[in-house]
Amino acid sequence: MSKLIIGNWKCNPTSLNETKHLFEVIQRGIVKNKNVEVIICPPFIYLAHLIALVKGGLTFGAQDCFWEQKGAFTGEISPLELKNTGCQYVIIGHSERRKYLQETDEMINKKIKAVLKSRLKPILCVGEETRDTFNSEGKPLNEMSLMVGEQIEKDLANVSAARIRDIVIAYEPIWAIGTGNSCSSDDAMKASLFIRKTLTKLYDRPTAEKAKIVYGGSVNSKNVNEYIKGANMDGVLVGGASLNGSEFVKIYEISSRF
Numbered sequence: 086m087s088k089l090i091i092g093n094w095k096c097n098p099t100s101l102n103e104t105k106h107l108f109e110v111i112q113r114g115i116v117k118n119k120n121v122e123v124i125i126c127p128p129f130i131y132l133a134h135l136i137a138l139v140k141g142g143l144t145f146g147a148q149d150c151f152w153e154q155k156g157a158f159t160g161e162i163s164p165l166e167l168k169n170t171g172c173q174y175v176i177i178g179h180s181e182r183r184k185y186l187q188e189t190d191e192m193i194n195k196k197i198k199a200v201l202k203s204r205l206k207p208i209l210c211v212g213e214e215t216r217d218t219f220n221s222e223g224k225p226l227n228e229m230s231l232m233v234g235e236q237i238e239k240d241l242a243n244v245s246a247a248r249i250r251d252i253v254i255a256y257e258p259i260w261a262i263g264t265g266n267s268c269s270s271d272d273a274m275k276a277s278l279f280i281r282k283t284l285t286k287l288y289d290r291p292t293a294e295k296a297k298i299v300y301g302g303s304v305n306s307k308n309v310n311e312y313i314k315g316a317n318m319d320g321v322l323v324g325g326a327s328l329n330g331s332e333f334v335k336i337y338e339i340s341s342r343f
């Protein structure tokens with residue numbers, strides 16, 4: 086399985102010129118590599134511009150989408166439009182959307198199904214509110230398991246086993262996002278095992294093995310090896326550090342070594 090390095094630019098940069106500059110720095114530093122897939126998720130408004138500039142080695146994702154493919158839904162962007170623009174991935178259920186836009190698991194589930202229907206790959210974000218602890222047997226205590234377990238069950242309701250291979254699950258503890266308080270590699274690994282256990286319960290073991298699970302939350306070039314190598318994650322989702330082109334390239338270079 087190739088590792089995924091996902092850059093979530095959120096609502097940045099604020100002009101096309103700055104966006105192109107950031108993109109050029111990243112594009113210069115990334116070479117086509119079968120062991121690592123780099124996915125850039127800029128704001129919708131820049132997607133088509135950047136897709137036109139790509140020379141290879143990079144793929145694109147959106148940061149959200151609607152659950153219908155077309156029609157009278159003012160202001161929404163559909164999975165079909167994203168597919169036709171050249172996107173391959175869509176981030177769904179980011180904690181900032183759950184928090185600021187009141188996205189519910191029911192809405193997220195509809196979006197996941199619409200994204201899969203358009204042959205795009207959802208990057209489903211899940212994660213608990215506050216830092217969790219584990220007991221001496223390594224079992225997660227309450228919040229992580231409760232929240233993440235419930236999110237996965239609801240967000241993937243009625244998604245068939247055959248589609249799990251197309252889904253990326255991003256474990257993003259909310260307390261680690263944008264705070265500099267990154268999760269330990271041990272805890273990230275336990276969360277990833279818990280996610281596979283949940284998928285095994287919902288589907289079966291071979292299906293659970295096919296999902297890609299990445300870590301997100303204050304990842305940078307100094308700690309990325311803790312997740313890629315230490316926690317054996319299938320990749321990382323990078324927010325703040327992906328807005329610094331050379332730092333993001335460093336994250337990619339370090340990840341390509343494993």
Ligand code: PEP
Pocket residue numbers: 093257261262263264301302303304322323324325326
């Ligand atoms: C994110 O918001 O998805 C994220 C991982 O942000 P940061 O890397 O800034 O914590």
